[in-house]
Amino acid sequence: SQKIEQNSEALNIQEGKTATLTCNYTNYSPAYLQWYRQDPGRGPVFLLLIRENEKEKRKERLKVTFDTTLKQSLFHITASQPADSATYLCALDVEPDSWGKFQFGAGTQVVVTP
């Protein structure tokens, strides 16, 4: 299975700045990679999905990149707002032909201060 690494330290950022989170994996290149947001005491909420043949994906103020050579995905929140404060998880397929089985990183907490 994959080993997924996300920054364990919280990312403190000032409102209006860009937050950049990393998701590194160690083994085989996944067919796709997803990012979720999780608020305390709640279930994760899907944000973006990027496939292995895509370099970049955008949705409003969010941008995801996928570098299969570096085995890394970057997640950017531009013009960050206090409402963006949450934990962000990346998820990828566990192994080739894993048929919908996902593995999640431990997540990175983002704190946006006014």
Added chain:
Amino acid sequence: SQTIHQWPATLVQPVGSPLSLECTVEGTSNPNLYWYRQAAGRGLQLLFYSVGIGQISSEVPQNLSASRPQDRQFILSSKKLLLSDSGFYLCAWSELVLNEQFFGPGTRLTVL
């Protein structure tokens, strides 16, 4: 629109007692269904997933079991809870293999 329900929201159980958590999905047919556990400050651990009625795959050895008696119903059970079973249990569904997962509100289980 699709919705996912989990109950109960919180549960406190003594060690050795049985467990039954229920998850139901509305507004879709033949979804993939998942049970995850999240320990405090940790990532999501996939426990079980199901691609159809009666088809359950277990991901980790444990004293938990899962069943799917109906297309949109997924149940997590245990005959005897352990202290290590405490955590936040999340049910999720997806429509296709590669699609995003939609999570329920979760059940906070404390085993004393």
